[in-house]
Amino acid sequence: MITSLRRNPNVIRQGSILIDIAFLLIALIICFITLYPFYFVIIMSISSPQEVAAMNVFWFPKGFFLGSYELIIRDTKMWWAYSNTLIYVSAGAFLNCLMAILGAYPLTVRSLMGRKWVVAFILIPMYFAGGLIPSYLLVNQLGLYNTMFAVIIPGMVSIWNIILVRTFFTTIPEGLKESAFIDGASHWQLLFKVILPISKPIIAVIAIYSIVAIWNSWFDALVYLPNEKLHPLQMYLYRVVVQQSVDLKTLSLQDTRNAVENMLSNIQLKYAIIVFTTLPVIFTYPFFQKYFIKGALLGSLKE
Structure with a gap:
């Protein structure tokens, strides 16, 4: 018992x-x-x-x-900055994904001479950057200053994204690659017809990383874009909230401005514009959620 x-x-x-x-x-x-x-x-x-x-x-x-949102919607400068941001995000995210794929694939080819040295070499600028002044001089001498390319081109290559994609590519069985070569496929055909279709998770990861980073970026515009017509949305938000160089009470039409000024304050309008500029990037996550977790895990665990 x-x-x-x-x-x-x-x-x-x-x-x-x-x-x-x-x-x-x-x-x-x-x-x-x-x-x-x-x-x-x-x-x-x-x-x-x-x-x-x-x-x-x-x-x-x-x-x-909801008067604050009504004033924001009527603001032409805000919509101009919004359109600039869409250009920066779409071009920057596409180029980030393309450069990450093209930079990662050769580093997975075992026959590439000096492959390990190249991997070690590209890690150096990831930890040690040249600094703001050399970057400014380079952008200026390349003729990119005060153009949209000053924001798009310098940020289109991310070493971190290349490492993530390379790590993911190493998880693909070698037998799949060898069978493609036996069938007469070239490296370009192997990459774009065999590897990329099964690499949607990691592409989704670097795409959402790039979209969020570019959407929230404002410092590059502050340094390289003196023309306000080229400023992205976050730079407009920076001028509103931090510099307070934009009088939000002037966003209403002339015939209704006097009535609206008695009801609205700049404080509430700042909160409203923060919400208005943040929600779009938050809504992008559900579209990538299917692949995001899987791609993040596979792209970071195996080396």
Whole structure:
């Protein structure tokens, strides 16, 4: 009877309920700390301007007002910056993916002479950059200064993306490559007809990395683009929130400006434009979610 009451040492013991509750509370606290700033900006952008100016909004919107978004939609300068950002994002993301693929594939070819030395060499500029002044002089001497290419071309090659894609390519079975060569395929045909169709996860990873990075970029425009007509959306947001060089109250039409100025404050408009410029890049994640986790894991674990 005593023997039957003893616990089986091979049985997996259940964790403590208190520990599970503690971990759940910690996870909830981390989620709250992470998500509350986004929630705060949203409720501030739709609350009553008087409540926002008095900083009385903390947990729930007080009042309901969408006049700030109406003024933003009417702003032609904002839409011009928006169109510039779309150009930078589309061109930059495409070139980042293309350069990463073209740079990674040769580094997976075993017959390439000095392959290991090339891999070691490209890691150096990843950790040690030339600095801002040499980059500025190079862009200026190449004739890219104050053009869209000053933002697109210098950032089209990412060593980190090349390493990710190379690591992913090494997971592809060698037998697949050899069978393609036996059938008479060249390296270009192998890359674009065999390898790329099965590399959608890693392409999705570097695409979302590039889109987010370019969308949030403003410093390159600050350095290389004195022409405001070439500024991206984040540079416009920088001028609004940090420099305060854009008077958002002038965004309304002339015949309604006097009535709107009595209701709106620059503070709420800043929150509204932050929401307006952030939501598009957040909405891109669902389109890449199918491949993102798989590509990130396969592209970073195996070497």
